[in-house]
Amino acid sequence: MALQRLRVLIVGCGLSGSAIRHFLAEKGALSRFDLHFWESSDRLGGRFATSYFTDQESGRVAFTDTAAQYLTRFTEDFGFVFDRLEEDRVLIRIPNAHHVIEGMKAEHHALKHYVPPRGYQSVVEHFLTHSYGESASASSAPAKVNLSRRLISLTPSMTDHTVAVVGHESSGNEIRDTFDAVVLTTPVPITKEILSRTNLLHSKVQNWSPDTVDNTVESFLSGTGSYSQRYAFSAFYRLNKHSAIALNSHIANNNGIMVKYDFEDDMIRFVSIENYKQGYGLPLDHESSKVKEFTEGDVMSILLHSSIPYAIDKQQQQTCSSDGTSITNTQQLERVVQEFLNKIHAKYFPFLHKEGHHSFSADKAVLNFWDISQITRPTHSILPTGNHLALLSPNQEGNQVKIILGGDYMRGSNFENCLHVAKGISDRLLSM
Numbered sequence: 402m403a404l405q406r407l408r409v410l411i412v413g414c415g416l417s418g419s420a421i422r423h424f425l426a427e428k429g430a431l432s433r434f435d436l437h438f439w440e441s442s443d444r445l446g447g448r449f450a451t452s453y454f455t456d457q458e459s460g461r462v463a464f465t466d467t468a469a470q471y472l473t474r475f476t477e478d479f480g481f482v483f484d485r486l487e488e489d490r491v492l493i494r495i496p497n498a499h500h501v502i503e504g505m506k507a508e509h510h511a512l513k514h515y516v517p518p519r520g521y522q523s524v525v526e527h528f529l530t531h532s533y534g535e536s537a538s539a540s541s542a543p544a545k546v547n548l549s550r551r552l553i554s555l556t557p558s559m560t561d562h563t564v565a566v567v568g569h570e571s572s573g574n575e576i577r578d579t580f581d582a583v584v585l586t587t588p589v590p591i592t593k594e595i596l597s598r599t600n601l602l603h604s605k606v607q608n609w610s611p612d613t614v615d616n617t618v619e620s621f622l623s624g625t626g627s628y629s630q631r632y633a634f635s636a637f638y639r640l641n642k643h644s645a646i647a648l649n650s651h652i653a654n655n656n657g658i659m660v661k662y663d664f665e666d667d668m669i670r671f672v673s674i675e676n677y678k679q680g681y682g683l684p685l686d687h688e689s690s691k692v693k694e695f696t697e698g699d700v701m702s703i704l705l706h707s708s709i710p711y712a713i714d715k716q717q718q719q720t721c722s723s724d725g726t727s728i729t730n731t732q733q734l735e736r737v738v739q740e741f742l743n744k745i746h747a748k749y750f751p752f753l754h755k756e757g758h759h760s761f762s763a764d765k766a767v768l769n770f771w772d773i774s775q776i777t778r779p780t781h782s783i784l785p786t787g788n789h790l791a792l793l794s795p796n797q798e799g800n801q802v803k804i805i806l807g808g809d810y811m812r813g814s815n816f817e818n819c820l821h822v823a824k825g826i827s828d829r830l831l832s833m
């Protein structure tokens with residue numbers, strides 16, 4: 402008789418959520434689960450976010466990664482994941498990363514650095530679709546992903562040990578469903594909001610023994626730090642003959658540097674010619690000193706990250722009004738966009754400014770605000786070693802844990818940390 406598959410809802414299609422499926426697939430265990438993903442936004446990736454631009458004339462696609470920039474392999478813990486992703490060309494190693502990225506922190510433990518040649522969203526897409534360790538059968542089919550579906554609340558049943566959930570779709574539909582287990586990979590403020598709707602903030606965290614008697618999830622989550630905030634600005638330029646030559650000389654004159662941290666500027670902290678992720682500006686092969694150059698018709702993609710103080714200052718201006726309510730001021734946003742374009746045209750890449758044009762413009766420009774950027778202090782410090790997830794016990798016995806919390810806030814905002822969290826959650830699901 403076929404075994405009943407565990408019906409699991411994973412909330413959030415970012416790195417942590419998608420990597421849970423990856424680890425189950427690695428174990429050849431997908432057929433034991435009926436996995437469902439709910440994602441509130443209309444795209445995959447979360448903070449593994451990519452902005453795309455298709456040039457109408459040539460059909461060429463360019464991209465910028467608006468949040469995560471490069472992935473560092475600090476340990477061999479997940480060497481097999483990096484190696485697989487490299488084999489499948491989902492990630493490429495940056496040769497001589499310190500020569501390509503100016504101002505990169507000298508991380509003594511860093512073994513290698515990687516970037517995705519098709520953008521970070523493609524890493525999440527890969528985690529959601531590949532089936533290592535499983536035969537290509539219906540049981541290892543891609544995950545069931547619902548975009549634009551927001552989890553609103555969850556209610557554990559004390560009798561049959563299932564969890565009832567309510568979601569809203571952007572179309573206005575309300576969704577009600579029941580799962581054997583629910584995993585929240587949402588950032589802390591959102592997780593708190595969801596749990597508070599059904600009074601679950603007072604549930605116990607089963608795998609946490611604090612010094613005080615208070616081991617509620619509310620107390621557990623209050624141990625985490627805040628999230629930093631940043632603007633990310635993407636600008637795409639179709640190169641003509643003149644600007645392609647100027648860009649190649651700019652890179653050569655800067656000793657091949659494609660990316661830099663700017664610690665002198667009040668507004669900008671990070672500048673990247675994103676095309677290096679597709680090999681532009683890098684040596685054509687190991688032996689050659691010749692680099693892949695830009696030519697007419699290529700699209701140059703630029704990414705700027707603002708400094709944190711600039712983002713906070715602009716957001717305060719944006720949301721302050723005389724009566725204290727929040728407002729969205731489009732004129733203010735337009736001014737921010739012009740300030741970013743001004744930096745590109747007047748400071749970093751003056752050759753992109755077209756003679757005779759009074760205002761600065763790009764073929765496409767996108768402004769993102771990362772309200773929830775990177776966690777300042779993870780919960781790791783308050784968890785016993787080896788635990789990178791929180792198991793909620795809505796009842797006293799606590800032996801029927803069906804709600805699991807995990808996300809980058811458990812260990813810190815980077816790739817390896819999210820893999821640790823996802824691996825811990827997949828192991829827990831396997832033990833159910």
Ligand SMILES: Cc1cc2nc3c(=O)[nH]c(=O)nc-3n(C[C@H](O)[C@H](O)[C@H](O)COP(=O)(O)OP(=O)(O)OC[C@H]3O[C@@H](n4cnc5c(N)ncnc54)[C@H](O)[C@@H]3O)c2cc1C
Pocket residue numbers: 412413414415416417418439440441442445446447448449467468469470471472473550551552553586587588591595631706771773774775807808809810813814815816817819
């Ligand atoms: C500006 C910036 C730069 C960074 N640079 C780097 C870097 O260089 N290297 C590196 O390794 N890391 C970097 N990071 C950190 C890295 O991007 C994150 O740690 C990682 O992407 C977090 O993944 P996650 O899945 O835990 O969370 P998220 O990516 O936030 O995923 C959570 C998902 O849940 C969804 N969601 C939220 N609420 C709901 C709901 N109610 N219902 C359904 N879905 C919901 C969200 O839309 C999101 O997709 C950077 C992050 C930022 C913002």
